[in-house]
Amino acid sequence: MDQRERLIASRSVYEGAILNLRVDDVIMPNGRETKREVVEHSPAVGIVAVQDGCLFLVEQFRYAVRTSLLEIPAGIVEKGESPVETACREIQEEIGYRADRMEEIGRLYTSPGFSEEELIFFWADGLSPSKLPADDDESIVVRKVPIPEVWDMIRDGTIRDGKTVAILSRLALEGKIAYH
Incomplete structure (x- = not known):
């Protein structure tokens, strides 16, 4: 039907x-x-950046839910920018690193019951320090968390951001990151 x-x-x-x-x-x-x-x-990107067994997360206050959340770095694709260009820019702005290689690893709709937003995920490889100025309207604290602790943080509700939980769960199911 x-x-x-x-x-x-x-x-x-x-x-x-x-x-x-x-x-x-x-x-x-x-x-x-x-x-x-x-x-x-507009479409947005989320970036999974892992270095030395640790995941880069950003902590920022999210006004809509009135609390600080831990999330993977992410951002909106700007006009004239490709999703991979956005991912490269966002990790420099948010965590102060650049990637030698950015690989698309999945897509999802954030809230298809009322929004057409598509989120495109990337795996950042070959990280090296390289900072771009942060956006004026963001106040971000960078956290580098060992992967086993990330699962505990998801389980206990410390990490409640949907995009972060979704992509990490998918990567664990695919065997790309370890789940304990």
Whole structure:
């Protein structure tokens, strides 16, 4: 059975710096009309950077949830930038390292019930110090955490960021990082 919904009308209700919001009128496969609220968001990247058995994490206050979170370095793909270029820039801005090689390792939709944002993950290899200035609107603390401790931090709720938990779990399932 075809599960696609057919668009009847669409209207923009908000345009912001990092996201837009639109409301679509659609017809469901059963013929019923309904509305869909959609957050339009540029793609973003997340970077898994491991050095000497430790994962680089960034701690930053996230206003929407009113708490500091530990996350893998990440950022929005800017206009004219490819995802790999974004990943290279973000690790220099956020953790102060550059990578000799950046390999795409997966993609996911962050919240497909209401957002079209796609997150593209990269594995950063061959790290060496190289710092770019941080973004004006970010205050970041860099943490280098041994991989076994990362799993404990996920288990006890210290790490609650979805993208971080998702990509590390996938890498563990694939045998690319150790799970204890």
